[in-house]
Amino acid sequence: MLYGADYNPDQWPERVWDDDVRLMQEAGVNIVSLGIFAWSRIQPSEDVWDFAWLDTVIDKLHAGGIAVNLATATASPPPWVSARYPETLPADESGASYWPGSRQHFAPSSPTYRRLAGELVRRLAERYAQHPAVVMWHVGNEFGCHLPMDFSDAARDAYRVWLRGRYETIDALNEAWGTSFWSQRYGSFEEIFPPRLAPYSHNPSSMLDFRRFTSDMLLECYLMERRILLDGGATQPITTNFMGAFKPADYRRWAPHMDVIADDCYPDPANPNRVRDSAFQRDLVRSLKPGVPWLLWEQATDAVNWRPSNPGKRPGVLMAETAQSIGRGADGIMFFQWRQSRAGSEKFHSAMLPHAGTQTRTWDAVTELGARLAALPELPAPGRDARVALVFDWENWWAVEERDHPTEIDYLALSLEWYGALHRRGLMVDIVAPEEVDDGYDLVVAPALYLLRDEGGAALGRFVAAGGTLLTGPFTDIVDEHDQFRDGGFLTQLGPVLGVRFEDFGALPGAATGGTGVGAQSARSGGPTTTAGFRVAGGAHRGRLVAERVHATGAEVVATFSDGPAAGSPALTRHRHGAGEAWYVATQPVAEGLDAVIGAVIEASGVRPVVDELPPGVEAARRGDLVTLINHSDEHVEVSLAGTDSESGAAVERITLPPQGVRFVSVPITTAESARGSASVTA
Helix, strand or coil, X not given: CEEEEEECHHHCCHHHHHHHHHHHHHHCCCEEEECCCCHHHHCCECCECCCHHHHHHHHHHHHCCCEEEEECCCCCCCHHHHHHCHHHCCECCCCCECCCCCCCCCCCCCHHHHHHHHHHHHHHHHHHCCCCCEEEEECCCCCCCCCCCCCCHHHHHHHHHHHHHHHCCHHHHHHHHCCCHHHCCCCCHHHCCCCCCCCCCCCHHHHHHHHHHHHHHHHHHHHHHHHHHHHCCCCCCEEXXXXXXXXXXXXXXXXXXXXXXXXXXCCCCCCCCHHHHHHHHHHHHHHHCCCCCEEEEECCCCCCCCCCCCCCCCCCHHHHHHHHHHHCCEEEEEECCCECCCCCCCCCCCXXXXXXXXXXXXXXXXXXXXXXXXXXXXXXXXXXXCCEEEECCHHHHHXXXXXXXXXXXCHHHHHHHHHHHHHCCCCCEEEECHXXXXXXXXXXEECCCCECCHHHHHHHHHHHHCCCEEEECCCCCCECCCCCEECCECCCCCHHHHCEEEEECCECCCCCCCCCCHHHHHXXXXXXXXXXXXXXXXXXXXXXXXXXXXXXXXXXXXXXECCCCCCCCEEEEEEEECCEEEEEECCEECHHHHHHHHHHHHHHHCCCCCCCCCCCCEEEEEECCEEEEEECCCCCEEEEEEEEECCCXXXXXXXXXXXXXXXXXXXXXXXXXXXXXXXXXXC
8 A cells, every 4th residue: 555645855955854754654654756846946947957956855765665656847837938938838718828926837739848848757767767766657747737728829739730630621620510600611720729718609519629639738748758758768657646527638538548547636524525526536536447456646634725715624534535545446545745835825735744743633643544554455456346337428528518508517516416326325336438338337327418429329228238227317318429419309329228209308497507608697696496396206306407308109107297397298217128228317306306216226227235224424335355334424333244354354243433433344255245234323
């Protein structure tokens, strides 16, 4: 188990470096990410290089038994770069430059930036690729975090090249974008600009491509640095840090280029859905590279600094959140950062070693955590532990949140609602693209899959025909990969699988769940939200966003709308297709209704939780033989689970968990069904 933090010795005098190594040893640290923002220290001017300090730090760490995840330091160019080369600066929608003084102030597509960054990486590789302390390479840092889109002239030029590569001819682009609308037809690629500030909506197909381009430009920067490292003799794993469900970068396209997935995760202590949301993020990053343990590269020891209010973590939460990562596939636990900064924007961000020193609850928590992680045996690789998959797709995310739709949808928030109904039931869930759905799953849930590529539609159809259960909902199978309607209307791919025909969306006023357009503001500012009623499993429930009018063409009608614009038409259908079945809900059920729908489908599919009958607030996750139990509640609980305690080696049958308590239990897969037990809350 890797354990450590970002280490920024360039921000501190050399006299504290030996103390850092000593205290790292005391805390159980065995790896640090080094030099992430050290470009200006390594290269104070274009013709001056200073590696002596970095040599000293790496040697001290190595002598202390602490490995190095060496950063390429390209995430924040020094001031001399933009002063000498203003063409490296990114621009906003109006064409105005973003200036230095923060970080990530570079245009990812700028040839000059790439040249300068490439030279830095080349020198680092030549100097440290063979150093025994360096066990991993950290390329850039949180690509796109503060610059989700760049509209500079560099982006303009690169965008035109990217479009030529994608479409080859301008006629093909015009067809894909539907440019006959609003007289947008282009005569050449040179007439195309990034979607800069415009009087009204941009062409949605062009916006979709610009988001693809933006993700690809960031990926190109990573791939350039990776190639230089390999050419320089690096044999260590190379990766960068993801940020969970981060909209600007399609991590599913990035994942094949990562030797290991690394992620930064900062649950908000004030978020009532904190446990659900962070579980979703950890399941997502695990699913990006199946079968390969991932690394948590950043989390906070206590409070962060960048929210409007920044409460700290309650006692025990640090261990509970760490266990959630381990249970869902992580083999490394790291923090931002080792020593709390004394200056700069993040000086109020917590660290392993706080300003108040070692006589603090934070220091006690990180040293106790380090000791507990060190005592863990070798963990099994995360296997195909989930029998349930949630479809979550970046291109669909980009397309479904564009303007000018029947209603506005916050795709991530909606996906979290559907995921939460699965998570509450203790089910392991993989989070996949539609094309990744296969017969290894029993149940697939695909909410708001507005943009459905041909390959994805075919995969979902094969899955059901082979015996799987599919649940999908409103605003699904509407457009193709260009954000255009297909011939034949809506549900053209999944209609035969679902046994329904789609007629109309039936948007419900005031039901918007997100978006940034004018419509979002007006929807939220006026009048009460309208809902539509339906009944499932004997209970009356409400739906929001839409009440679609669909017609059963073979499907069983499980529930009908009792009121609203689609009164009397199907609200929930179930259709046998091949050896499996497909369910369709024609609205977005409000909490209890969504839970009822998910419950009915789970019962029909036969999928089982990791541990039956867990009490509220208790989470169970499986990775191979390891079952992780986490009590997120404020009550003492007991869980019946037959296995072996992974830390003590003792046989267990009934486990008591205090508030925020964690247990790791070895439960062989071959006996998993017989080991599933019951749980109860005790005084």
